[in-house]
Amino acid sequence: MTKITVAKGDGIGPEIMDATLEIILKAGAQIEIEEIEVGEKVYLAGNTSGIANESWDTIRRNKIFLKAPITTPQGGGYKSLNVTTRKFLGLYSNVRPCVSLHPFVKTKHPVMDIVIIRENEEDLYAGIEHQQTDEVVQCLKLISRPGCEKIVRYAFEYAKQQNRKKVTCFTKDNIMKQTDGLFHQVFDEIAKEYPEIENEHWIIDIGAAKMADTPEYFDVIVMPNLYGDVLSDVAAQITGSVGLAGSANIGEECAMFEAIHGSAPRRAGQNMANPSGLLQGAIMMLNHIGQTAIAEKVQNAWLKTLEDGMHTYDIFKEGTSKEKLGTKEFAQAVISNLGELPKIFKPVVYSNNSALNLPKYKRKPAADKKLVGVDIFVHWSASNPNELADKIKTMESNGIKLTMITNRGIKVWPDGFKETFCTDHWRCRFKPSENSAMDKTTIVELLNSAMKENIDVIKTENLYEFDGKAGYSLGQGQ
Numbered sequence: 398m399t400k401i402t403v404a405k406g407d408g409i410g411p412e413i414m415d416a417t418l419e420i421i422l423k424a425g426a427q428i429e430i431e432e433i434e435v436g437e438k439v440y441l442a443g444n445t446s447g448i449a450n451e452s453w454d455t456i457r458r459n460k461i462f463l464k465a466p467i468t469t470p471q472g473g474g475y476k477s478l479n480v481t482t483r484k485f486l487g488l489y490s491n492v493r494p495c496v497s498l499h500p501f502v503k504t505k506h507p508v509m510d511i512v513i514i515r516e517n518e519e520d521l522y523a524g525i526e527h528q529q530t531d532e533v534v535q536c537l538k539l540i541s542r543p544g545c546e547k548i549v550r551y552a553f554e555y556a557k558q559q560n561r562k563k564v565t566c567f568t569k570d571n572i573m574k575q576t577d578g579l580f581h582q583v584f585d586e587i588a589k590e591y592p593e594i595e596n597e598h599w600i601i602d603i604g605a606a607k608m609a610d611t612p613e614y615f616d617v618i619v620m621p622n623l624y625g626d627v628l629s630d631v632a633a634q635i636t637g638s639v640g641l642a643g644s645a646n647i648g649e650e651c652a653m654f655e656a657i658h659g660s661a662p663r664r665a666g667q668n669m670a671n672p673s674g675l676l677q678g679a680i681m682m683l684n685h686i687g688q689t690a691i692a693e694k695v696q697n698a699w700l701k702t703l704e705d706g707m708h709t710y711d712i713f714k715e716g717t718s719k720e721k722l723g724t725k726e727f728a729q730a731v732i733s734n735l736g737e738l739p740k741i742f743k744p745v746v747y748s749n750n751s752a753l754n755l756p757k758y759k760r761k762p763a764a765d766k767k768l769v770g771v772d773i774f775v776h777w778s779a780s781n782p783n784e785l786a787d788k789i790k791t792m793e794s795n796g797i798k799l800t801m802i803t804n805r806g807i808k809v810w811p812d813g814f815k816e817t818f819c820t821d822h823w824r825c826r827f828k829p830s831e832n833s834a835m836d837k838t839t840i841v842e843l844l845n846s847a848m849k850e851n852i853d854v855i856k857t858e859n860l861y862e863f864d865g866k867a868g869y870s871l872g873q874g875q
């Protein structure tokens with residue numbers, strides 16, 4: 398018996414949760430349910446996170462969380478409960494299988510069967526944003542080695558467990574050589590440990606185009622958070638219905654399972670909604686907690702129900718479907734098929750699909766880190782970079798020289814193009830000239846002289862070498 402936390406959520410949430418729980422309990426799931434309240438009511442009672450402290454205690458104690466969709470009220474600074482839950486509980490891996498159910502669900506891609514594995518904790522989702530000048534705002538993209546190692550290893554271990562043949566990595570490391578570059582590098586390192594699984598890397602733009610056009614080419618795809626957010630929705634959509642997909646959010650301690658769709662408030666309380674997405678989440682949960690035989694029984698009954706033409710309104714199609722069912726009736730149809738196998742779809746066989754036990758991240762020995770320069774960012778509202786260079790050069794001292802100015806990453810001094818459009822946000826790179834060295838006091842001196850010259854410094858970034866390798870990007874055109 399496994400104790401799980403259940404939240405019935407908002408909109409169609411309670412109906413699809415009741416249907417899902419009834420199906421899995423009738424199939425013999427050995428679960429004890431502890432229910433908590435999250436979502437709209439909690440938000441509107443004044444809790445901007447949508448969840449009470451006692452509910453966190455329940456989730457952390459039970460470790461397994463089955464969650465129906467919730468409604469995030471518009472405006473008013475309410476925080477997304479999904480993002481908070483993933484980060485607080487360290488649910489680093491988002492797993493979303495996207496399978497076509499042709500010919501019962503209309504799709505342009507009848508043989509699609511891919512799994513998107515999305516990094517779930519970092520990247521631009523750190524939400525660290527600043528306005529720095531009148532014209533420029535920034536968002537910090539943070540990618541860490543432990544973050545990359547955990548998600549990439551998860552993807553390969555998942556592929557191994559599920560007998561999948563290939564893991565593909567999507568990044569944009571031709572542009573973001575440090576951040577996406579690290580993700581790709583870690584992918585290449587870890588891929589070597591799994592010689593039996595094919596591996597490849599695609600630049601995300603052409604990879605996404607290929608996935609939308611020829612999804613059958615891919616198997617498991619692993620990628621950083623933001624790309625995964627976008628592409629997992631694309632992948633689910635092109636199977637023919639976002640209403641049929643579930644997802645798992647997996648951490649080292651806890652895991653959360655859900656449907657990928659929202660609370661569909663317009664359909665609430667009408668016994669119309671399709672419970673399949675949440676049911677798919679629940680099947681992933683049963684596998685995770687080791688109740689593999691029950692998971693298999695439910696999945697096969699569900700496939701049989703779909704191929705029998707027993708459909709809710711969202712996938713009902715004259716000619717293909719036999720009966721249009723409500724939420725409750727659909728659940729009963731699945732229950733009556735428990736123990737049966739589909740005849741047109743291939744029955745699923747789950748062997749050992751339980752939670753993956755990954756080794757803990759081991760920190761590597763620290764590299765030899767050397768300060769080799771500094772980028773000083775300046776708010777300056779004129780537009781001639783040569784004028785700015787003259788002004789900035791007054792800051793030079795003790796062999797520390799201005800070597801480059803960029804505007805939005807493009808080199809504009811020395812030897813810039815007059816055609817390059819410049820905004821009011823400039824990066825001025827200082828480096829020690831030959832025979833000079835620098836330390837952090839050099840940076841303080843540079844900033845002091847900027848103050849004296851009335852130069853509006855908005856931030857600095859230290860330039861380091863790690864074991865002799867530059868840890869910063871060049872200017873575009875440098």
Ligand code: NAD
Nearest residue numbers: 466467468469640657658659660661662664670671672711
């Ligand atoms: P939605 O997914 O709720 O609905 C999109 C469309 O799909 C609607 O036409 C809806 O009727 C239909 N639909 C969705 N699920 C269905 C189902 N199971 N059966 C039949 N039809 C279904 O997206 P939305 O309308 O953009 O968002 C509604 C609310 O859900 C918002 O408050 C949003 O913040 C929230 N939301 C929550 C989650 C979550 O909790 N995981 C995810 C996405 C959106």
